[in-house]
Amino acid sequence: MAKRQLLISSVVGLLILIFPLLIVAFTSNDNEIKDIARSSNLHKFQEELWIKFKHFERKMESEVTKLKTKVELLEAKVLEQAELLKECNTCSPSSNMFDNDMPVDHVKNVRPLAKTTLQPKTCLEALTSDPSLESGMYWIDPDGQGRGDNPIYVYCNMTSGSSSILHDSENSTDVDHCFDPGCYSRQIKYNATLRQITMLAELSNECHQSIQIDCFDAALEFNGIAYAWWNDRNGDERYFWSGTNNNLSAHYHSCQCGLEGSCVDKSLLCNCDSDLAMELSDNGVITDKDLLPITKLNFGRTIAPTSMSSYKIGRLECSGKVVLNGMPTSCQDLWRVGYILSGIYSIKGSSSRVETVYCDFNKLPGDEGLQTWIGYDDVKSEPVYFNVGRNTSYSTSGKAMPFEQENLNVGNAFDLSSGTFVAPCNGTYLFAFTSYAENSYNSFYFSLNLNDVQITNCYTPVTTLYYCNMLYTVNLNSGDQVQMILQRGSTNNAIFTGALLAENVF
Numbered sequence: 480m481a482k483r484q485l486l487i488s489s490v491v492g493l494l495i496l497i498f499p500l501l502i503v504a505f506t507s508n509d510n511e512i513k514d515i516a517r518s519s520n521l522h523k524f525q526e527e528l529w530i531k532f533k534h535f536e537r538k539m540e541s542e543v544t545k546l547k548t549k550v551e552l553l554e555a556k557v558l559e560q561a562e563l564l565k566e567c568n569t570c571s572p573s574s575n576m577f578d579n580d581m582p583v584d585h586v587k588n589v590r591p592l593a594k595t596t597l598q599p600k601t602c603l604e605a606l607t608s609d610p611s612l613e614s615g616m617y618w619i620d621p622d623g624q625g626r627g628d629n630p631i632y633v634y635c636n637m638t639s640g641s642s643s644i645l646h647d648s649e650n651s652t653d654v655d656h657c658f659d660p661g662c663y664s665r666q667i668k669y670n671a672t673l674r675q676i677t678m679l680a681e682l683s684n685e686c687h688q689s690i691q692i693d694c695f696d697a698a699l700e701f702n703g704i705a706y707a708w709w710n711d712r713n714g715d716e717r718y719f720w721s722g723t724n725n726n727l728s729a730h731y732h733s734c735q736c737g738l739e740g741s742c743v744d745k746s747l748l749c750n751c752d753s754d755l756a757m758e759l760s761d762n763g764v765i766t767d768k769d770l771l772p773i774t775k776l777n778f779g780r781t782i783a784p785t786s787m788s789s790y791k792i793g794r795l796e797c798s799g800k801v802v803l804n805g806m807p808t809s810c811q812d813l814w815r816v817g818y819i820l821s822g823i824y825s826i827k828g829s830s831s832r833v834e835t836v837y838c839d840f841n842k843l844p845g846d847e848g849l850q851t852w853i854g855y856d857d858v859k860s861e862p863v864y865f866n867v868g869r870n871t872s873y874s875t876s877g878k879a880m881p882f883e884q885e886n887l888n889v890g891n892a893f894d895l896s897s898g899t900f901v902a903p904c905n906g907t908y909l910f911a912f913t914s915y916a917e918n919s920y921n922s923f924y925f926s927l928n929l930n931d932v933q934i935t936n937c938y939t940p941v942t943t944l945y946y947c948n949m950l951y952t953v954n955l956n957s958g959d960q961v962q963m964i965l966q967r968g969s970t971n972n973a974i975f976t977g978a979l980l981a982e983n984v985f
C-alpha cells in the first residue's frame with residue numbers, strides 16, 4: 480500500500496514538477512502557432528482589404544469619370560442656353576414673335592430687354608416696331624447699333640414716320656453787308672455727324688430741306704455772276720434753291736419761282752435776282768437726297784446799306800424706306816434692306832450673270848471695302864449638254880443631218896430625228912463636230928447653220944484627209960436653232976456634241 484502511495488505521490492510529484500514546464504512548453508508553442516495563424520490571417524485580410532480597396536478605387540475612378548462627362552455636358556448645355564438668350568436679346572424688334580398670343584411668362588420677360596438693347600436706325604423703324612410711339616425727340620442710330628458713330632438725337636414725327644435732324648440755323652439769320660461773291664459764309668452745324676446723316680439718307684426713300692431767303696436788293700445772281708450758293712454734303716457748290724440738280728450744268732441756277740415760271744421778273748429764275756427795290760423772297764425745298772444736307776451758305780452783293788438778306792433753313796427731314804427694285808445688285812442694296820452680318824452673298828451682277836461678292840458690313844455704304852468682288856456664279860436655269868452620233872451612210876445634201884445615237888441629251892435641247900438643236904436660254908454655247916468620209920476617195924462639206932445661216936463649216940480639204948473636225952463657240956438667244964447641214968459628199972460616221980457654257984441669267 481505504501482509502495483503504491485509512494486509511486487502515486489512520486490508520479491504526482493513528477494507531474495507537479497513537469498507541469499509548469501509543460502505549460503510553458505505548451506503555452507509557448509500555442510502562442511507561436513496562434514501568432515503564425517494570426518499573422519497569416521492578417522496577411523490574408525490585408526490582401527483582401529487591398530483587393531477590395533483597389534476594386535473600390537477603380538469603381539470610384541469610373542464614377543468620377545462619369546461625373547466629369549456629365550458636368551461637361553451640363554456646362555455645354557448652359558453655354559448653349561446662354562447663347563440662345565443672347566441671340567434673343569439682340570434679335571430684331573421687327574420680328575413680331577413676342578407680339579402675338581404668347582402668354583408664356585418667360586417670353587414676356589424677354590421683350591423689354593429686346594426693346595431696350597435695340598436702337599432703331601430710323602424713326603420709321605422705331606414706329607414700325609411700336610406703333611404706339613408719340614412724336615418727339617428720340618435716339619436713332621442710322622449707321623447701325625454698336626458700330627460707326629454714336630447714336631443721334633432727332634425729332635421723330637410719328638404720324639409720318641419721318642426723322643428730322645436739328646441744326647443751328649432754323650431761325651432766321653441776317654446776312655452781313657459785303658460785296659464779293661460768297662463774301663458772307665456760314666457753316667451749318669447739325670446735331671449729327673455727316674456719316675450718320677448720309678446713312679439716314681441711304682435708308683430713307685426721300686429727304687428734303689427747305690430754305691427761305693428774304694431779300695432786298697441782294698441778288699443771288701446778277702449779270703451772270705453768281706453771288707450766292709450753298710455747299711452740299713461733299714462740299715461742292717450748288718446754285719439751285721429748289722428741287723433737284725436735274726440740270727447737268729455745274730452752275731445750274733434756279734429758285735422755285737424759276738421752276739414754275741412765276742418769278743416777279745419772268746426773265747429771271749429767282750425773285751431775289753430781280754433788282755426791283757422791294758422786299759422779295761424765294762422759298763424752296765431742296766429734294767436731292769444725295770446732295771443734302773446744306774452744309775454751308777454763301778451770300779454776297781449785300782454791300783449797299785439798304786441791302787437786306789436773311790435766310791432760314793428747315794431741318795433735314797427724311798422719310799420712307801428705300802425700296803429695293805428687284806434683286807440686290809450690291810452690298811449697299813443688301814445693307815439698305817437690313818443685312819448686317821458680313822459674309823459671302825450672291826447679287827445680280829452688272830454682267831447678265833449672277834455674281835458672288837463678299838460684304839463686310841463693318842464698313843458702311845461709301846466706305847472702301849464694303850464690297851469685294853469674288854467672281855461669276857455658274858448659274859444655269861437648266862443644264863444643257865448633248866452628245867449624238869451616227870454610224871450609217873448619209874448623203875442627202877442640203878438638209879440637216881439627223882442622228883441615230885443619243886449618248887447624252889440633258890435638257891432635251893437636241894432633236895435627233897430633225898438634227899436640230901434649239902437653244903433653251905440666252906447664253907454662250909460650245910459645239911463640236913467630227914465626221915469621216917465614206918471612203919478615202921470621197922470628200923464632203925458640212926456647214927454649221929444658225930437659224931438657216933452658215934456660221935462655220937467642217938469639210939475634207941483634200942482627199943488624203945478624209946475626216947473633219949470642228950469646234951465653235953457662239954452666243955445664242957433662246958429659241959435659236961443650230962443644225963449640221965451636209966452640203967455635198969457623204970459620210971458614214973459622225974459625232975456632234977454641244978453644251979451651254981454660260982447662261983445670261985438676266
Ligand SMILES: *[C@@H]1O[C@H](CO)[C@@H](O)[C@H](O)[C@H]1NC(C)=O
Pocket residue numbers: 636637638639
Ligand atoms: C407730322 O407729319 C404729318 C403727316 O405728314 C404732318 O401733317 C404733321 O404736320 C407733321 N408734324 C410735324 C410736327 O411736323
Ligand SMILES: *[C@@H]1O[C@H](CO)[C@@H](O)[C@H](O)[C@H]1NC(C)=O
Pocket residue numbers: 646647648649650
Ligand atoms: C429760335 O427762336 C426761338 C424763339 O423765337 C428760340 O426760343 C429758340 O431758342 C431759337 N433757336 C435757336 C436755335 O436759336
Ligand SMILES: *[C@@H]1O[C@H](CO)[C@@H](O)[C@H](O)[C@H]1NC(C)=O
Pocket residue numbers: 630631632645670
Ligand atoms: C444734340 O445731340 C446730343 C447728342 O449727340 C444730345 O445730347 C443733345 O440733346 C442734342 N441737342 C439737341 C438740341 O437736340
Ligand SMILES: *[C@@H]1O[C@H](CO)[C@@H](O)[C@H](O)[C@H]1NC(C)=O
Pocket residue numbers: 726727728730731732
Ligand atoms: C441748265 O442750267 C443752265 C445754267 O443755269 C441753263 O442755261 C440751261 O438752260 C439749263 N437747262 C435746262 C434743261 O434746264
Ligand SMILES: *[C@@H]1O[C@H](CO)[C@@H](O)[C@H](O)[C@H]1NC(C)=O
Pocket residue numbers: 870871884
Ligand atoms: C451602229 O450603232 C449601233 C448602236 O450604237 C449598233 O448596234 C450598230 O451595230 C452600229 N452599226 C454599224 C453599222 O456599225
Ligand SMILES: *[C@@H]1O[C@H](CO)[C@@H](O)[C@H](O)[C@H]1NC(C)=O
Pocket residue numbers: 905956957983984985
Ligand atoms: C434674250 O436676249 C434677247 C436679246 O438679247 C432679249 O430680248 C431677251 O429678253 C433675252 N431673254 C431672256 C430670257 O433673258
